[in-house]
Amino acid sequence: MGLKLYDLVGKDGLRYSPFGWRVRMSLLHKGLEAEWEPVNFTDKDKIAFSGQKRVPVLVDGESVVSDSWAIVNYLDEAYPDSPSLLGGAAAIPMMRAWNHYVDTIVHPAMAKIIVGDVFDNVDPIDMDYFRETREQIFGKTMEQCKEDGERHLPGLVPALLPARRQLEEYAFIGGDSPNFGDFCLFGPLQWARCSSPRKLLPEDHAVEQWRQRMLDLFDGHARQAPCCEAA
């Protein structure tokens, strides 16, 4: 029986969820394929079986796992013979610490830049929901968010400094080859690529050069996904 990944769907079938992307890249790293079950923001009923309200949700036979961190831990435990995502017991707490850095420093910086662009690319049936919830979070209209995106662009530079330094020393966050540390950070960058036409980083930025390498992984899987980034 195949795996199923319940993951957010946007306009015209776009898939931009940063949490979805970390899991999708993690599945590919493990050599696993998962059928996509598209989920709308306003269709929480579809994932009610998981006992919570957020995508992504992975279904693997009898196992139902939600939360991207729980999913990658599950994958390393359930598939110990394929390449490790987390690097084993000694590395797991440090991987989790990096995950928190991405969630609490990179995500908010990225959201301020692209949330207005994401709004342009949500599924039409989710637009009212997205506007209402995000306008409350950001304290301004989606139109104002879109206009302010450019002003928040410089905030990405200090937020990405830890990643930049790491990628000036190593080819990947995980060292010589990618691991979940890479897929986790790639999430917000692919969130942007699949929802926004903005150019975020100069070509000589270590994070941008690494992003190009990430787009090439797994036969260019992430590069080929429908996106909004200008060619």
Place this chain on the structure above:
Amino acid sequence: MGLKLYDLVGKDGLRYSPFGWRVRMSLLHKGLEAEWEPVNFTDKDKIAFSGQKRVPVLVDGESVVSDSWAIVNYLDEAYPDSPSLLGGAAAIPMMRAWNHYVDTIVHPAMAKIIVGDVFDNVDPIDMDYFRETREQIFGKTMEQCKEDGERHLPGLVPALLPARRQLEEYAFIGGDSPNFGDFCLFGPLQWARCSSPRKLLPEDHAVEQWRQRMLDLFDGHARQAPCCEAA
């Protein structure tokens, strides 16, 4: 032959270097004692033998190691039978990534708060040097830095969010027990404790509760060090 640690000295023998503290805690973790060789900012000649101009420098027999990251790597390699600092090959890149987070997010946030207080506590013979170099970095007088410290205090909260989330899940950054991830983050907090009377975090903040645990480690070594923190 014993180990020697060349580490910064401040007024009245205060030792506040955040890079020194990460190494000192790392040495204790390895069960090693190192004799302190005090170094002034303006006494670069004393460490010229290391081929560079920054403390800390560790001397272990024939080995001379500078840079705190190089030192902890050296300690794990030279003393493999004592508790690991970095957690082995799979964990090292993620530990380095955390190190970069501390250096590029936490350090600058802390420096803005305490640099004026540090100035009050540098060795008198270093005061001119410290004023000149730091006033250039911060673009204002030491007196203005001291006055502005309070205004920068709120900036510590978002900078510490990754650590806070981690410490809401684990007792230590390294998981159930401390490792270099802890000693690295402890550096800037001990830098503050040993140079500034400011109260930085509320008592119920997960990072503050962890800091108290860190101060208790190794028979209260860091708690007993001469400090400027109000009792």
